[in-house]
Amino acid sequence: MAESDQNRFRFVCVIVSVALNILFVTNLCISRKALSWSARAAAEVEAVASISCSGHGRAFLDGLIENGKPVCECSACYGGPDCSQLLPNCVADADSGDPLFLEPFWMKNSASPNNPDGNLKKAVLEGPSVKTIHDYAYYWPHYTAIPAPADEDLMIFTMSKLTGHAGSRFGWAIVKDKNVYENMLQYKSLADSGTSKDTQLRALKLIKVVLENGGRGIYNFAYKTMRGRWTKLNHVLSLSKRFKLQEIPLHSAIIPEQLEEHLQLLHG
Known part of the structure; x- marks a missing residue:
């Protein structure tokens, strides 16, 4: 009699366990939708x-x-x-x-390529009162396609993305408007004490290295390095069913092998 009660109890436990599992699985599927x-x-x-x-x-x-x-x-x-x-x-x-x-x-800041999606951006606002700052930190051939020469009224660049030396905190600007340029100088003289000599020496050394052999070395090295990293990342994510890379539209670009030819054309 005792054994029969034990079997009956085990049977009830199994039924309850199965019912609870079905309930939990059903609830999980519904909640996901x-x-x-x-x-x-x-x-x-x-x-x-x-x-x-x-x-x-x-x-x-x-x-x-x-x-x-x-x-x-x-x-x-x-x-x-x-x-x-x-x-x-x-x-x-x-x-x-x-x-x-x-x-x-x-002021409107237009970062192109944009961080973090890498898409090329253009200024949205237009008009005589609109002042746009074009942030070209990533506008280098080893990061993005270069569909056209950068020729805006105010453009800012940084050494941190060109060579990867982010810790040096060195950047520069190309300003076509003389009044804007003078206002920027006045602001910097009031806002800080200038760029440190250590940073200037580091940047000067980096620029000299970049310009060695006609400036081709940095682009060839960076192009191959970034391409290799992208290939590895693409392969890893292609094996996943949960993650994928964003689709970036194709643009015309100057590849390293064509750089010298384009430079010769630019210099006439």
């Missing part, structure tokens, strides 16, 4: 952040609500459904601590 609360919250925030407010306001998930939907909260001196209407005779408080009323005069 449905968005979690964090994913839903992120989707809601992204939807609100994508609302266009003409650059003169913002919409917030927990902000103003109209007809059950978030609406734009305009900066000072702007109104309308999308904050595109400049209010006449508006007096802005310069001491309010809110810099948004100066948004039309903000």
